[in-house]
Amino acid sequence: MGLQFLAEVYETFSFLASDREIGWPCNVTHPQLMGARTFRVSECFEKYLIFYQPYQDRMEVLRVLHASQDLDALFGRQGAE
Numbered sequence: 599m600g601l602q603f604l605a606e607v608y609e610t611f612s613f614l615a616s617d618r619e620i621g622w623p624c625n626v627t628h629p630q631l632m633g634a635r636t637f638r639v640s641e642c643f644e645k646y647l648i649f650y651q652p653y654q655d656r657m658e659v660l661r662v663l664h665a666s667q668d669l670d671a672l673f674g675r676q677g678a679e
Contacts, residue, residue, distance in 0.1 A: 602642070603639070603643055603646075606639055606640040606642060606643055607639055607643075607646075607648070607662060609640070610637065610638075610639050610640060610648060611648070611659065614637055614648065614650060614657055615656070615657055618635075618650075618652035618653070618656075618657045619635070619652060620635075620637065621635035621636050621637035621648070621650065621652075622635060622636055622637070623635055623636075624636050624649065624673065628673065631651070631660070631673060633651060633652070634649055634650065634651050634660060634673075635649075635650055635651075635652055636648065636649055636650075637650070639662070645664055645665045645666065646662060646663070646664055646665070647662070647663055647664075647665050647669075648661075648662050649661045649662075649663065649673070
């Protein structure tokens with residue numbers, strides 16, 4: 599299962615690198631994370647999210663996290679208390 603997860607993560611990284619704007623925007627308040635985007639790893643691992651920063655010539659993966667974590671606390675999303 600671990601190797602399948604890793605393979606699907608890398609496949610999704612490749613997919614995102616080919617179209618960096620495909621993920622949905624994150625609503626974050628931290629200035630270094632403004633413009634970050636999110637995308638699911640795959641259908642098999644849909645609860646795992648890739649957080650990345652798209653640039654004109656590349657993308658930077660920030661984190662891969664399970665969606666059950668307190669994402670508001672981790673990223674300081676707007677509206678988090």
